[in-house]
Amino acid sequence: MTLESFSLARYRIPLDSALPVGKQRIELRQGLILQARANEQDYYVEIAPLSGLDRDGSDINGFSLETLDQAAAELQNLLQAIIEGTLDLDSAAELTKLASVAWGLSLLSAKINNQLPVHHTPFEPVPLIVPREGEPEVMLRQRLSTIPTNIHRVKIKVAQTNMAEELKLIHLVQELRPEVKLRLDANQGFEFEEAEAFCACLPKNAIEYIEEPCRQWQKNRALFASTGVPFALDETLGRHPDFEPAEDAYDSGLRALVIKPMLCGSLPKLQKLIDQAHNLGLRCVLSSSIESTLGIADILRIAAALTPDDTPGVDTVNPFTKALIEPYGDKTCLAFDSLTPVFSVRK
Structure with missing residues (x-):
């Protein structure tokens, strides 16, 4: 592999409807696109921490531990070292403490080394349903009637x-x-007593799991013991970078890890966590961090390789007002008019 240059650019894409990030809402998504020139070809990855400001100007809480500016500064140092030959992509991905940077660099290495599937069998979509306060029942019924008949689960x-x-x-x-079947996602929004009352009223036979029901994730086991409703972990994984599922996880109600690669880190780290979970009988669902079309396409490729039996959670791209990758014959091209250059390094 001969790396010739790197270019980093920033995107800002408005959303035509607000997307939930926990209990917050965002109407704008920002991120970085890293371009590498290697073997006389161009390769692209998205690096977009789920941080920044919500639509009310408040800091987004509970997801990425790094900011976009921190990721850009880290990348400038690491990419310069890679061009100078003191680091390679994989060692840089393991060296950095920033999960989004580790993910992007290891993904870039996998692309350059042809380690990802080019095509994959399409996953059955899992539509995301967001409650609307005060929505009249007639409008709610109309909205739900649009769920395609071939859909077998919703979130x-x-x-x-x-x-x-x-x-x-x-x-x-x-x-x-x-x-x-239903996958519920509480984003750690309930106190234990609230979660207990809520789960007591659920149609339990229809529930695959509820993601992060309790504000304190350690109480999810007690919730399962009390109500019999199984749970999944999501935010907990991003907040605890060294998380490993316990040996008795399944018996204690844990059924799935909902893994956001942008918050997890490098591909080897992702693979290790998936292997640990599968060995304990847990499902692994790769999930969007509200990436653009480029990041979503890569999650689908990784899911095809690592979690082919579980549909990834990527139903967040529809509100994007612009696609960063667009079909072009048998290939895809990048919508450069959406990008603002940050820096370039070359040999």
Whole structure:
């Protein structure tokens, strides 16, 4: 592999509808696109920490531990060292403490070395349903009626509005589509007593799991013991970089790890966590950190290779007002008009 140059650019893409990040909402997504020239070809990866400001100007809490500016500064130092020959992509990915940078550099290495599947069998979509406070039932029924008949599971955000409305939404989905399985996502939005009351009212046979039900993730086991509703972990993985599932995880109610690669780190670290989980009978669902079309395409490729039996959670790209990658014959091209250059380094 002969690396000739790197270029880093920044994107800002407005969303045509607000997307939930926990209980917060964002209407703008920003990130970095890293371009590498190697073997006389161009390769691209997205590096986009899930941090910054929400639509109200408050800091996004509970997801990436690094900012976009920190990622750009780290990349400038590491890429200069790679061009000078004192580091390679894989060692730089293991050296950095920033998860988004580790993910991007290791992914770039995998692309350059042809270690990813080029094509994959399409996954069955898992539509994301977000409750709308005060939505009339007639409008809710109309919205739910648009779920395609070939869909076998949906994901519903909860702990967003009020418990009664969210339970009504869940039971209405069951009434209209009794064959559909439900994945619920609370984003650590419930106190234990609230989670216990909420889970007691759920149609348990329809629930695959509820993601991060309790504000304190250590209480999820007690919730399962009390209600029998299994849970999944998501934010916990990003906040605890060295997380490993316990040997008794399955018996204690854990059913799945919802893994955001942008928050996890390098590909080898991702592979290790998936292997540990699978050995304990846990499912692994790769999930978007609200990346652009470029990042989503890469999550789909990684999921095809590492978690082919579990549909990744990538139903967050629809509100993007612009695609960063667009079809071009048998290839894809980058929408350069959406990018602002940050820096370049070359031999």
